[in-house]
Amino acid sequence: MAKFRNLLIHRxxxxxxxxxxxxxxxxxxxLELYLAEIAAMVKCDL
Incomplete structure (x- = not known):
């Protein structure tokens, strides 16, 4: 996905x-893994 992002941004x-x-x-x-990580962070007591 990083290469894809670079293509979208630079080329x-x-x-x-x-x-x-x-x-x-x-x-x-x-993308699903990324969203799961964000959801886990939001549910934590920071």
């Missing part, structure tokens, strides 16, 4: 919509 003119769709559909585990 947005080279983005292929079909590749974006493929990356999103095949990397949801990363």
């Amino acid at each position: 947005y003119g080279d983005i292929d919509d079909s590749k974006v769709y493929h990356i999103i559909c095949n990397n949801l585990d990363d």
Whole structure:
């Protein structure tokens, strides 16, 4: 996902919509893990 982020930020003119769709559909585990970590932090007593 870091490489994808860099592509979006630095080379947005080279983005292929079909590749974006493929990356999103095949990397949801990363996003779900990230959201779970955020949810766990929010539930903690800081």
